[in-house]
Amino acid sequence: MAKEKKQPRPKAETPKGFRDYFGTEVTERAEMLRKIAGVYHLYGFEALESSAVETVEALGKFLPDVDRPNEGVFAWQEDEGDWLALRYDLTAPLARVYAQHRNDLPTPYRRYAMGPVWRNEKPGPGRFRQFYQCDADTVGAPSVAADAEICAMLADTLEQVGIPRGDYIVRVNNRKVLNGVLEVMGLDEGAQRDAVLRTIDKFDKVGESGVRELLGKGRLDASGAYIDGVGLSDDQAGPVLAFLTSKAETAARTLDNLRAAVGESAIGLEGVQELETIADLLEAQGYGPDRIVIDPSVVRGLGYYTGPVFEAELTFEILDEKGRKRQFGSVAGGGRYDDLVKRFTGQAVPATGVSIGVDRLLAALREKGRIGGTVEGPVVVTVMDRDRMADYQHMVGELRRAGIRAEVYLGNPKNFGNQMKYADRRGAPIAVIEGGDEKERGVIQIKDLILGAQMAENATLEEWKERPSQFEVPRAQLVEKVRKILDGQGQ
Amino acid sequence: MAKEKKQPRPKAETPKGFRDYFGTEVTERAEMLRKIAGVYHLYGFEALESSAVETVEALGKFLPDVDRPNEGVFAWQEDEGDWLALRYDLTAPLARVYAQHRNDLPTPYRRYAMGPVWRNEKPGPGRFRQFYQCDADTVGAPSVAADAEICAMLADTLEQVGIPRGDYIVRVNNRKVLNGVLEVMGLDEGAQRDAVLRTIDKFDKVGESGVRELLGKGRLDASGAYIDGVGLSDDQAGPVLAFLTSKAETAARTLDNLRAAVGESAIGLEGVQELETIADLLEAQGYGPDRIVIDPSVVRGLGYYTGPVFEAELTFEILDEKGRKRQFGSVAGGGRYDDLVKRFTGQAVPATGVSIGVDRLLAALREKGRIGGTVEGPVVVTVMDRDRMADYQHMVGELRRAGIRAEVYLGNPKNFGNQMKYADRRGAPIAVIEGGDEKERGVIQIKDLILGAQMAENATLEEWKERPSQFEVPRAQLVEKVRKILDGQGQ
Incomplete structure (x- = not known):
């Protein structure tokens, strides 16, 4: 010991963008995930815990989260040469698992997964490089009955963890309907189509008039900068806006509006038909529009998914950091992505699923007084x-x-x-x-x-x-x- | 798409040494950990979930597991220069967390942690590079009442998850007693002392006569190779063997034997006194020698810990891979390590804790029919x-x-x-x-x-x-x- 050089003391700090969770932060999350797992189990979904480490080759790169398109992964090279990485979500590992074990798994394969994922991105306030995800997916079921089931399960899950009926709504849209709209506009592919897709993604933030401007000549944004538009005429932009604003009082009316927006497009009509089937299945099981609703204004992830898209929003109001009232907002989202394992096997396998934002949902439960506040000390x-x-x-x-x-x-x-x-x-x-x-x-x-x-x-x-x-x-x-x-x- | 080069298909495989867990493998583990957390909570321990990623600097290198001294960590360098790594156990992160947050944490700080850890070592049959640990530690309590508490909690935990009384035993030893033995032998430090320590570590495998040979001239091992001995005379080796074989019918007798083995050594007598206090505290709370026993033949980790050392063994018999009967063996171990945060702060902080081998305990519960066998399918x-x-x-x-x-x-x-x-x-x-x-x-x-x-x-x-x-x-x-x-x- 005497011969060793004195080392400077190490800093006692988490790496930048990482944090520790203490006491009830851990137990309340565990309890919420346990309740969620209970609902998933009741629906016949099986637990899967894949390894946190994957080969970079298997992981690939198909992040669903359009809000964070540029994040990387934590990766390193093995002595023998393979590059390994920490999983950045639970979907890419599901693709690898299904491709690897497909002969031993039932088809369709319903599975749920919950655990940390890692993103090598710049940390920000409340944005960490390790966080929890909680997913449920059905692999190998082409029928939209699988999508309807996911929506019903999502509604049940929210109620089970403590979000009362009336405080949430699951909205359903369909990428195929949008494809139909783009088809009737003559924008099946190409740069202009991509520009239109990017504009639609902003509907949440800028609303109908904002999208109208951005599809046309352009728009002054909040910071005063001028954003160039796609350059469509008002007539040309019409179907897109008709699509985004097609939600009506009843599902039947909404579907009529969508049918009008897609015109003769076969893919568009298929999409409308799928939404109608989903609405019928859910209605028959008692999930009315107070819980699950067809709403074409849901655009998050529309660029990533290939069929039905869903999002769960909490509708009660909270005060934001500036003391203004606003709706709590999204806590879960998902949809159908039919190329899940094609990278591995060459065969397209249909899949649909949902991911719950664990930290967001926990924050909502705290907001509603559903967790916290009880005596926990010994x-x-x-x-x-x-x-x-x-x-x-x-x-x-x-x-x-x-x-x-x-x-x-x-x-x-x-x-x-x-x-x-x-x-x-x-x-x-x-x-x-x-x-x-x-x-x-x-x-x-x-x-x-x-x-x-x-x-x-x-x-x-x-x-x-x-x-x-x-x-x-x-x-x-x-x-x-x-x-x-x-x-x-x-x- | 047409312009992209055709990539070869990625292999759908976990990296070498990693695996996936399916269905009941996941839920049975979660349920067992939930029961364990319940006992820990009842004892006033608080959950802690530290980040999976640490700076290499903070992680340091002080692996407790003498069976695997050479393993490395999975590490990579950040763009800005810091080296990060996946935690290899839950103790090193506890040291970092306590040093970082000590002003906000109560003292003593009782915490439990459960989760995966990663070891960058050569995988083998049943040996994976990601596995679960489940630890409970008390930081900042110098009294051996803390050690006794850990032992009692360990016994309660085993019963709670489904190991009946009589099927397990918690054995307690003390490093200080061994130090006393070495002191009376004149082996306080130096190469011969280290050789003696390494020999003691083999007591589990080679038994009394084996250790006697290895402390003396040497020994033919099972493979036929001759292992050189430490070179002590029979007289010199006596105190070590007396220490290892000092377990008697009653705790009082065992303690008498230990007192004889340490002679006048102050540190040795302190160690015996600590064991006596632990035995008294446990006896007073009803944990008799059918559950927790003073047993100086427990040598696992004796080189790592600084005071009391404990190990939980399951005593029921199973058939090994060759069909021979053997005891199920160790499922948990721990002890006192009083330099936990010194690396960070310069101050020695006493700590004591236990780590449960999650996979081993699960295997034991399966063996006892406590898990598995129920209808799980929908x-x-x-x-x-x-x-x-x-x-x-x-x-x-x-x-x-x-x-x-x-x-x-x-x-x-x-x-x-x-x-x-x-x-x-x-x-x-x-x-x-x-x-x-x-x-x-x-x-x-x-x-x-x-x-x-x-x-x-x-x-x-x-x-x-x-x-x-x-x-x-x-x-x-x-x-x-x-x-x-x-x-x-x-x-």
Whole structure:
């Protein structure tokens, strides 16, 4: 040891863009994912946990998220030469898994997956380079009954985790309808078609008039910069706008509008027919337009998917960082992508699926008061006499056997103030005290820390006297009294 | 597209040494970890999920696992210059997290962590480069009450996941006692001391006589190679062997033997005293030697830890790959390591903890029939008329609302045989059939696939007639009849 050079101390920091999750951040997420898995399981989906590391070759590059088109992956080269990388989503690994194991898997293969993914991109506020995804996909089912099932399951999932009916809506669109619209416009392919697709992607942000301008001559954006338009005439732009704004009071009307927008286009009519089938299937199962609705204004991912596209939005209002009311917005999205494993096998395999934004949904549940706010801290048994540690351990043992979370203070017990500070930091609802005097008399002191904190804030002297937050009980009543306080029934 | 060069198809394979986990492999592990987390939570431990990626600088290199001393990490360099790596265990990240957040964390800090870790080592049979760990540690508690708590919690955990009392034993040893033994031998440091430590590590494999030979002149190993010994005389080797074989009928006797082995060594006597305190604390809480026992033959990790060392062994017998009976063996281990965050802060912080071998414990539960074997497959509703998909979806909806896992066949329904093959591959307990004829008569066919499989194997013709595995019931009795079969009450 003496011969080693002194190294400078390492910095105790996560890499830039990474973070740690503590306590309820971990357990609340786990609990939410468990509930989601329960719904997926009920629908016949099977869990899959693929390896976090893939060969770069197998991973390929087909990111669905149009908001982040330029991110890379974390990759490194093996000693023997293969390039490996951390998965950047759960879809690319599904493609590899299905291609690798297709002879052993049932067809159709319904699978769900939940876990971290990694993106090698510039981190920003609230944007991390490791985050959770939670996906469900059906591989090998060409029928749109599979898409309808995913939509129904998504609605059930949101309700199961705690989003009440009326606070969410699943919107369904179809890429084939858009293809039909582009076909009747004579924009089957080419640069102008791509420009139109990129413009449609902005519908969320700039609305109907914005898209109209961008499809035409161009538009001044919020920053004052002038954005060149695609250069279509108003007439030419008409079908696109008709498509985007075709949502009507009823599904039947919406479908009529879409039929008008696609004219004679075969692919367009096929798309409308698919939406009609989905609407019928869902209606027959009781998923009305209050839960799942045909809505051609859903454009997110429309460039990536090949058929039906879905998005789940939470419709309740929250205050944004500037105190303005706005809808909570999207928490899940997905759709049909029919080339999933073609890269590997040469055969097109139909697939459809959905991805839940785990952090967004958790934030929504917090917003709705569905998680957080409950007492999570343990009962802390203080140490008044370090030679009687066995007695204190005995107390926590009794409490735990009664299902009550409890711990002994294991730091240096000399300073009682430190023990109370510790209990405070632990969010302990109750501290238990048994000094030599109490031991002799067969009693313990119970300190109601929640009541104590409330009293400290706003109690009068009379109230302090009437309802002391610390009181003495026989040692034998430890569990009983602690439970009474935890149940909110006072002393 | 036409302009792109044809790329060769990528191989659909996990990287070497990685694997995927399917269905119950995922859910059984998740359920086991959930139960473990429940016990840890009850003991006041807080969840921590640190980032999977660390800077190489922060990660350092202090692998506890003496069986795999040479493994590396998966590492890569960031564009800006930092080297990043995947965590290789959950202890090194804990050190970084505690050093980074110590002002916001309670002291002592009890935390648990569960998740994958990665090792860049040569894969072998059953040895993967990504696997799960499940750790609980207490940081900042110098008292051996913390070690005793970990041992008690480990015993509770094993029982909670399904290892009955009597089928496991937690053994406790103490590095300080060994240090005392080495001190009385005059082997405080130096090459001979290290050779003795390495020899002790082999006690598991070669036993008392093997260690005696290896401490002396040397030994022929099983392969016929001669292993040079450390070169101690029988007298000199005595204290080490006395230490290793000091376990007696009672803890008091064992402690007496250890006291004799360490003689006047202060550190050795401190170690014996610690073991005595641990034994007393555990005894007082009802953890007798049938669950937790002082056993100086536990040498795994003794070179890494600085104080108490623990190991949980499953004592029931299994057949090894050659059909020989042997004990199931170790499923968890840990101990005290008092220099956890010193690298970062310069301050020694005491810590003690345990790591459960997730895959080993899962294998044990499978061995004991605690997991697996239950019906997991969904009820499969077949599609006899593809235009009546809504009817079939309605059936699965009813089943799911009753909490019964169910799915509609979503492949091409033309060939009924394929639908039954699918149900078989899904492990479906029941198939439901409703053709046009049944629809008209208001009935459905229920096919008991589990009974069917049993009958197919060994039923007589009479039994086939008496107990048909397919029968007709009114459509309205779908849920009721399916549940009856699933509950094992027949038709």
